[in-house]
Amino acid sequence: MTRTKAQGRAAATAETEVTAAEPAAATVPKFSPALTAIDPTQYDAQLEAKVQRITSQFADFNPPALQAYRSRPEHYRMRAEFRVWHDGQDLFYIMFEKDEAGNNREVRVDTFPVASELLNELMKLLREHILDKPLLRHKLFQANFHTTMSGQAMVSLIYHKKLNDAWKEEAQTLREALAKASGSTAKPHVIGRSRGQKLCLDADEVEEVLTVDGQQMRQVQVEASFSQPNGGMCQNMLSWARGATAGSTGGDLLELYCGNGNFTVALAPNFRKVVATEVSKPSVAAAKRNFELNGISNVFVARMSSEDFTAAWKDNRTMRRLEGLDLQTLGFTTLLVDPPRAGLDSQTVQLMRDFDRVVYVSCNPDTLHANLIEVKDLFEIERFAMFDQFPYTHHVECGVCLKRRPQEQQEQQQQSAVVASKQPQAPSQQSAETSKQHAAEAEGEAEGVAGRAAKRKAEAEAEGSDAA
Ligand SMILES: C[S@@+](CC[C@H](N)C(=O)[O-])C[C@H]1O[C@@H](n2cnc3c(N)ncnc32)[C@H](O)[C@@H]1O
Numbered sequence: 001m002t003r004t005k006a007q008g009r010a011a012a013t014a015e016t017e018v019t020a021a022e023p024a025a026a027t028v029p030k031f032s033p034a035l036t037a038i039d040p041t042q043y044d045a046q047l048e049a050k051v052q053r054i055t056s057q058f059a060d061f062n063p064p065a066l067q068a069y070r071s072r073p074e075h076y077r078m079r080a081e082f083r084v085w086h087d088g089q090d091l092f093y094i095m096f097e098k099d100e101a102g103n104n105r106e107v108r109v110d111t112f113p114v115a116s117e118l119l120n121e122l123m124k125l126l127r128e129h130i131l132d133k134p135l136l137r138h139k140l141f142q143a144n145f146h147t148t149m150s151g152q153a154m155v156s157l158i159y160h161k162k163l164n165d166a167w168k169e170e171a172q173t174l175r176e177a178l179a180k181a182s183g184s185t186a187k188p189h190v191i192g193r194s195r196g197q198k199l200c201l202d203a204d205e206v207e208e209v210l211t212v213d214g215q216q217m218r219q220v221q222v223e224a225s226f227s228q229p230n231g232g233m234c235q236n237m238l239s240w241a242r243g244a245t246a247g248s249t250g251g252d253l254l255e256l257y258c259g260n261g262n263f264t265v266a267l268a269p270n271f272r273k274v275v276a277t278e279v280s281k282p283s284v285a286a287a288k289r290n291f292e293l294n295g296i297s298n299v300f301v302a303r304m305s306s307e308d309f310t311a312a313w314k315d316n317r318t319m320r321r322l323e324g325l326d327l328q329t330l331g332f333t334t335l336l337v338d339p340p341r342a343g344l345d346s347q348t349v350q351l352m353r354d355f356d357r358v359v360y361v362s363c364n365p366d367t368l369h370a371n372l373i374e375v376k377d378l379f380e381i382e383r384f385a386m387f388d389q390f391p392y393t394h395h396v397e398c399g400v401c402l403k404r405r406p407q408e409q410q411e412q413q414q415q416s417a418v419v420a421s422k423q424p425q426a427p428s429q430q431s432a433e434t435s436k437q438h439a440a441e442a443e444g445e446a447e448g449v450a451g452r453a454a455k456r457k458a459e460a461e462a463e464g465s466d467a468a
Pocket residue numbers: 226227228256257258259260261262263277278279280283304305306307338339340363
């Protein structure tokens with residue numbers, strides 16, 4: 001077995017964090033029972049364990065009973081990335097998982113039961129097709145698959161070589177081969193990437209169709225940009241958020257971290273006007289298209305970070321990216337945030353205090369908990385949900401809907417916070433400390449994620465790809 005330079009690099013495995021079941025072999029990637037033989041009979045037990053964990057973690061907020069949303073036990077992931085391992089004439093997919101010592105190790109992956117059926121078919125068809133195609137397989141080091149519940153797909157092949165017209169011609173034959181996937185409703189898109197190069201045979205996006213409360217929502221998802229990985233669970237999240245913001249027709253919504261407009265499209269009909277912001281350029285472009293596709297005309301979307309928006313809002317500053325928007329004329333009643341794992345920065349936490357209602361969607365309960373402690377005096381949890389986006393991993397997605405407390409309660413909360421601060425071991429302080437510790441750990445983890453992201457970005461730049 002030969003090990004290429006690319007294979008030697010660590011690769012992130014998206015949200016799939018799997019505990020290894022066997023010790024690693026020195027060099028040969030092993031089949032991983034944890035990845036290839038998910039046991040759906042264990043699904044309910046793992047879900048229940050998460051429900052217990054989250055209920056106990058947030059008990060100090062005295063929330064209503066946790067509303068837990070169950071995932072499909074298999075085939076729930078719409079996208080996955082694999083490194084490609086070359087072994088003489090053979091090649092196969094590998095992923096990285098942690099061994100008992102916490103080190104990354106490679107495992108061979110021929111099927112990926114957590115991924116959609118279509119994605120599994122495409123994995124097989126791609127490997128079979130390129131095995132004897134030197135142009136397509138030579139210096140290929142990564143394959144990214146992105147599928148939708150609507151039956152569309154795109155496959156990105158990332159290389160350590162320049163791609164030319166001959167590659168493009170050969171890739172057309174691959175497209176034909178991939179079109180044989182039985183779950184495919186359209187010919188899958190093939191994208192080739194290399195240093196400073198991106199070759200599209202036709203398109204680099206797919207169109208998902210989500211069904212939310214019986215209504216269909218069309219969603220363009222662009223290659224290498226964020227989209228919710230568990231399509232079925234995304235529908236539940238949108239339905240929950242719609243329910244949480246129903247009856248707000250007279251008010252305006254501020255949404256931070258809007259991505260491709262996933263929540264925006266679902267929630268816009270609940271509001272008079274929506275202001276949405278997002279930092280990624282392709283996501284903002286996709287969001288604009290998604291508003292148009294779904295006939296949504298009451299949204300102003302700006303490409304800016306939540307930190308910049310918060311600063312503009314607080315200082316009542318005008319910014320070029322907010323041109324055409326008069327913040328004074330808006331009557332924001334609701335704030336929706338859906339930040340990355342690191343949670344909200346301190347200024348954005350302070351911004352929450354200006355709203356009557358906050359809907360906070362989070363993929364990291366530890367940073368969610370730490371952020372909520374900062375506003376506990378002002379808000380109570382009105383709705384509390386857990387979405388099992390990432391079954392068989394310790395990750396969960398949570399949703400909380402916060403309602404401003406009556407003035408009297410706010411004062412009581414502030415007084416008990418003062419009393420607690422004078423009693424070092426009081427339970428509320430203990431939980432604050434625990435939460436700070438969790439947040440610090442999460443920050444460490446986020447740094448790890450950021451470190452990995454930076455590493456991937458550097459790799460991608462080295463490869464001329466923005467897949468990071
Ligand atoms: C968890 S995703 C949620 C996206 C979207 N709400 C959805 O449901 O698909 C977080 C989003 O925040 C964006 N983001 C990351 N850091 C940001 C920042 N500092 N300011 C604004 N957006 C940011 C990312 O580009 C990503 O689209």
